[in-house]
Amino acid sequence: MIEKKTLFGSLCGRYRFALLFAMFAAAALNVSRAAEISPFLPSDIRIVTANGPVSMSVELAATPEARAQGLQGRRFLAPDSGMLFDFGRSKIITMWMKNTFIPLDMIFIAADGRIVHIARNTEPFSLETIRSPVPASAVLELMAGAARRLGIEPGDRVEHGIFKRSRL
Secondary structure (H helix, E strand, O other), X not given: OHHHHHHHHHHXXXXXXXXXXXXXXXXXXXXXXXXXXXXXXXEEEEEEEOOEEXXXXXXXXXXXHHXXXXXXXXXXOXXXXXXXXXXXXXXXXXXXXXXXXXXXXXXXXXXXXXXXXXXXXXXXXXXXXXXXXXOEEEEEEEEOOHHHHHOOOOOOEEEOXXXXXXXX
16 A cells, blocks of 8 residues: 555656646746737936926837837727837838727927927827928837827927937
């Protein structure tokens, strides 16, 4: 009887080990998949307005995949947060609202951090092209009405590491 108990205990121990190993492997796989699913990097910005500085947390979309995904599919965006699209160089930037549930303010930013244009209250799901009238190197997307509420206007300056290097 002692041998059976030991054999049974040994088998249970092996099964427990296998089960724990499988659970840790699955958790590691989920963490890896989460990194693949979310190509956005958390970051902070500061916007210097005529009313004083405004700081907020943003998600940085710096890769082609991240820029293509943007805020599509999102149903919520915190009031003092947004997404900063880094295009890496100055050009006429075009955006749209395909698959975007949230009305947005799109703030077009020149390579030196200066705001050059604001497209306010963009229409969700619209395929209409929204473009910068002059070359820009980044776009900051905020909840519709946030630019007005925070006093953000063309000519204000956005401070973030992507604007510190020459990108003309």
